[in-house]
Amino acid sequence: MKPLYRQVQPSVTMGLDQQARELAAAGRDVINLTAGQVDLPMPEAGKRAIEKALIEDRTGYVPATGSPKVKAAVRKRMGWDEGEVLISAGAKPLLNAAVACLCGPGDEVILPAPCYTSYPETVRLAGGKPILVLGEASRDFVVSGQALERCITGRAKAVLLNNPVNPTGAVYGPKALQQIIDVCLKHDLYLIVDEVYSAFVYEGAFVSAYAFPAVRDRLILVNSASKAYAMAGLRLGYAAAPASVAKAMGAYLSHALGCPCSTSEQAAMAAFTMDDSYGEQLKSIFRDRRDRLCRALSAIDGLIIKKNAGAFYLWLDVSSWDDDVSFCRKLLDREGVALTPGSAFCCPGYIRLAYTKDIYALLEAAARMKRFVERNYSNASGVSR
Numbered sequence: 564m565k566p567l568y569r570q571v572q573p574s575v576t577m578g579l580d581q582q583a584r585e586l587a588a589a590g591r592d593v594i595n596l597t598a599g600q601v602d603l604p605m606p607e608a609g610k611r612a613i614e615k616a617l618i619e620d621r622t623g624y625v626p627a628t629g630s631p632k633v634k635a636a637v638r639k640r641m642g643w644d645e646g647e648v649l650i651s652a653g654a655k656p657l658l659n660a661a662v663a664c665l666c667g668p669g670d671e672v673i674l675p676a677p678c679y680t681s682y683p684e685t686v687r688l689a690g691g692k693p694i695l696v697l698g699e700a701s702r703d704f705v706v707s708g709q710a711l712e713r714c715i716t717g718r719a720k721a722v723l724l725n726n727p728v729n730p731t732g733a734v735y736g737p738k739a740l741q742q743i744i745d746v747c748l749k750h751d752l753y754l755i756v757d758e759v760y761s762a763f764v765y766e767g768a769f770v771s772a773y774a775f776p777a778v779r780d781r782l783i784l785v786n787s788a789s790k791a792y793a794m795a796g797l798r799l800g801y802a803a804a805p806a807s808v809a810k811a812m813g814a815y816l817s818h819a820l821g822c823p824c825s826t827s828e829q830a831a832m833a834a835f836t837m838d839d840s841y842g843e844q845l846k847s848i849f850r851d852r853r854d855r856l857c858r859a860l861s862a863i864d865g866l867i868i869k870k871n872a873g874a875f876y877l878w879l880d881v882s883s884w885d886d887d888v889s890f891c892r893k894l895l896d897r898e899g900v901a902l903t904p905g906s907a908f909c910c911p912g913y914i915r916l917a918y919t920k921d922i923y924a925l926l927e928a929a930a931r932m933k934r935f936v937e938r939n940y941s942n943a944s945g946v947s948r
């Protein structure tokens with residue numbers, strides 16, 4: 564087997580974000596809609612909590628899986644009454660710990676696709692084999708229980724689901740979730756659900772996988788403060804897991820991460836104890852952006868626009884014009900708009916637009932995209948000029 568340094572690919576989303584930032588730093592007029600991170604300020608209460616933690620010299624290590632008071636605040640906020648809670652430096656290490664603890668060399672982890680760019684590498688880092696199950700475009704790529712079941716072999720150990728989904732913005736509702744859970748129960752699989760976008764569901768209430776008691780003893784639920792409280796750089800995530808799995812994840816994290824960041828714990832705890840007004844405001848800003856952006860993009864002849872139900876991504880089919888990587892490269896070169904090709908999410912032919920800039924930048928990006936399509940693609944033939 565090749566050493567890991569010859570196998571692991573860097574994060575495409577983070578790489579593109581870096582590239583767009585470098586172009587902007589070099590003086591190019593770039594609208595960077597690559598990385599999905601909230602561009603608004605974190606809650607004031609969180610800032611005050613960091614100041615206080617520093618004044619009180621809370622800069623030492625905290626317990627490997629988080630401080631008891633922070634765990635208690637997570638439990639209360641999320642309504643988690645069963646299972647162990649773990650805190651770590653964002654959702655990513657918790658996902659890595661979960662996969663590494665559940666899957667041995669050659670074991671399979673099933674990934675409904677398109678999927679978050681880090682998932683296949685997370686599985687490979689653990690020595691496992693990612694098995695992609697591509698959803699159907701006509702169902703917003705939401706994978707059915709039947710499609711999932713067709714991909715299960717004796718080596719499968721877990722399903723790793725993201726809900727709401729990065730990159731499509733689709734939401735697995737209760738029925739779709741139930742199908743996934745039924746398959747996991749039938750085949751004795753663990754279910755890892757990454758709910759980092761749970762605060763961004765635009766119509767109706769979000770239903771967490773935690774609401775299904777039958778799967779609780781094999782459910783690892785991961786979430787974080789990165790998106791919900793605009794704290795991506797502070798690195799604070801949390802998970803609920805059955806005791807035996809939590810114990811192994813805790814041991815893994817004690818070696819890999821040491822412990823969560825002490826001041827970020829305090830910031831997140833302040834955020835967990837706030838009322839819902841911050842979250843409501845964030846959601847309404849993002850809903851408004853989505854609606855206005857979709858209206859502007861619908862002026863592009865030949866582009867089919869479907870509003871995303873969750874997260875803050877638009878998922879657009881460009882396959883009649885170009886391949887996704889080349890579309891994104893040309894759009895950046897010619898119009899200075901940076902988007903992410905669907906290939907980064909195991910789904911060529913599509914592009915992902917993160918509406919994580921203010922509405923003026925988004926409308927300007929839509930205008931440039933319109934001009935780009937008109938200038939570069941003849942609509943009927945899909946031929947690049």
Ligand code: PMP
Pocket residue numbers: 599652653654655656679725729757759786787788789795799800
């Ligand atoms: N899961 C998904 C689906 C994501 O899009 C991201 C991107 N931030 C993460 C996990 C990582 O979250 P965190 O910043 O909490 O590590």
Ligand code: GLU
Pocket residue numbers: 574576577597598599600680681729
């Ligand atoms: N999750 C964000 C994205 O998909 C941030 C980058 C990353 O963590 O990969 O763009």
